[in-house]
Amino acid sequence: MDDRPPASVMARAEAFAADLAPRAAEFDRAERLPRDVVEQMADAGFLGARVPVEWGGLGLSPLEYGELTEVIGKACASTRALLTVHTSLVAETLADRASRRIREKYLPDLASGRRIACFALSEAEAGSDAAAMSTRYLQKGDTFVLDGHKKWISFAGIADVFLVFAADNGVVSAFLVDREMPGVEIRPMSGMLGNRATHMAEVVLSAVEVPAENLVCGIGSGFAFVANSALSRGRYSIAWAGVALAQAALEEMCTYAARREQFGSRIGSFQLVQKMIADAVTEVSAARELCRKAGRMRAERSPEAIAATNIAKYFSSTVACRVTSDAVQVLGGNGCWNGYPAERLFREAKILEIIEGTSQVQQTMISDFGLTTFARKG
Template identity: 50%
Template sequence: MATIAGVHSLSEVQNKTLSEYRRFTETEIAPFAGEWDRAGRLPRDVITAMARAGHLGALVPEEYGGSRLGLVEFGLLNEAIGLGCSSVRSVLTVHSMVCRSVARWGNAEQRARWLPRLASGEWVGAFGLSEPGAGSDVTQITTTARPDGEHYVLDGTKKWITYAQAADVFLVFAGFEGRFSAFIVERDTPGLTVVPIDGMLGTRASMLAELRFEGCRIPRSALLGRPGFGLAPVASDALDVGRYSVAWGSVGLAQACLETSLGYARERRQFGAPIADHQLVQRLLTDMATTVSAARLLCLQAGELVAEGRPDAVAAVWMAKYFASTGAFRAAADTVQIHGAYGCDPSGAPQRLFRDAKVMEIIEGSSQIQQTMIARLIPCEEG
């Protein structure tokens, strides 16, 4: 992997931070991404390495053992991890969504029980919202929570849950008294069955699974936030974090496409010259480089607006995710193109980048949902 001399849209401090995260990726993640993709799983070692580096506690307050990064710093971390492996970045995304939810909506007892374990990597969190019949429209959730003495009883199925094959705790959303509530369910709870989903198109190593709840009894203390507060605010707040993380992860993925394509185009010779000298290939490289820069700037803007608590921050995050994910997919398609047949070879990075990039256009709000949401959220001047 080529090292960057510095990204001009970032400050000196941000460049230093990104370089530090990239060093972690270059040693612990990037060399193994292809192997993990082919195996369809991540070894626990990489989770341990992420934890040791403080990355799993990125959104956990320091008093609970976390590293509590600023939002832009968290974004740079996602870019660096996404540069190396989108499956690992996906785990970081959902785990951070759970950390954020417990830190923000949990009571003192819940924070004390789960946050130190999540920050240290002893436990990894997964986010259980989608169901077989509830994707973009989460109001179609049919999983239910029924109060029973000192317990709730969960029944229903969650589908496509990232890292559920190995995660230790699940943030689960279920209907309760006509509204939706959020619950933290620990893996060994009787009545919960985890059914692996293997061979996904992209982020293949992120170990998806289906969660089946059949008379699953969880203690009353598992309710996160107030009853009926599940979708708004808990899920929507977590999804804002997830969208922001995927936006930055897409910048990293597009950057990986650029570096892979540049390296290859300068080496590969056809018609007596490196293909990088052919103007139509230069056009692909130019579009890729411009996309990476523009997407990073949108992500930076989103991070800064969210940190300032600005009302237009929500639209900025949606725009960043929309632009970065669609741009990453174009960049990945062009990466395959630049590599020709080598781009289609199962042992090479381009086909993995292409498959992973497609997923970015679906998760945390599909491109179509982004398009309709952004149209509604476009900030406009008064008068």
């Protein structure tokens, strides 16, 4: 079975990535993703990769989407992040969970890239403990009034639509908020370790009136039904992002080790360097296979798909950290300088152990799965 996306999609992705990779360092320094890159992704259909064809998307399978994510993520982590946020966390979630009315109103524009979406869950005091959010909503006739302050929201700086989570006495609900609604304020953030070009911002909501039709999945469905579903999709995308960064770092260290000479020999002939390369080759291959397994299980809607996704995300993100660290080590002083990609890959990899659920959160969930699944009964 061919797990790759249709040839035309892959051809567009590989051509796009080839042009993208030389610009990644520039985006990182400027802390912004140029509009032309977003437009190219939209024109190629990538922003609607997982949106069904009936709503204007490409309708790619999870495996096909993973392949696409790796190709783009290897070229530029911030560009790949737009896929994770806009496509996985928001568009795919709406396609699966939202009412037909919401899908008709938003999905064609999201799939085509005419409008950009972001996922507004995190707050200054509510990260992994998303249930502790302080953003509030109050029903007022046929509208909901939202007040709160979201933080660390990728692409909020350029987004047209926000999938916002708010609570009313502990009852969490999800809403689609348009940027032009009165009371929406965007405060750009900078100085991030990685994902610097993702237009990260704080989103301040001050008595924002949202029509009742923009409530996603009904009152009380925000956390268990919408956020958890979206985060699982995001984790799958992040798992492939880890493979992408680790593969890019592997290529950097192998290329450098094959050329760099010390003590009269190329450093690729030194056994301790060979060990780092061998470990990287093995771990990248293993991470990719875990992602493929998760993709197949998601396509089959297996009851163990969520656990497989958590395992893939946890392993892939830790592999990305180890391999990018070894790449810096192999490059030595050059690995610590932004004249080479290794230092940027190293910074980007650490982000993956934090977003969409920290490694520690993944370990807890994987442990729970293990205790439930593998403990002998009786």
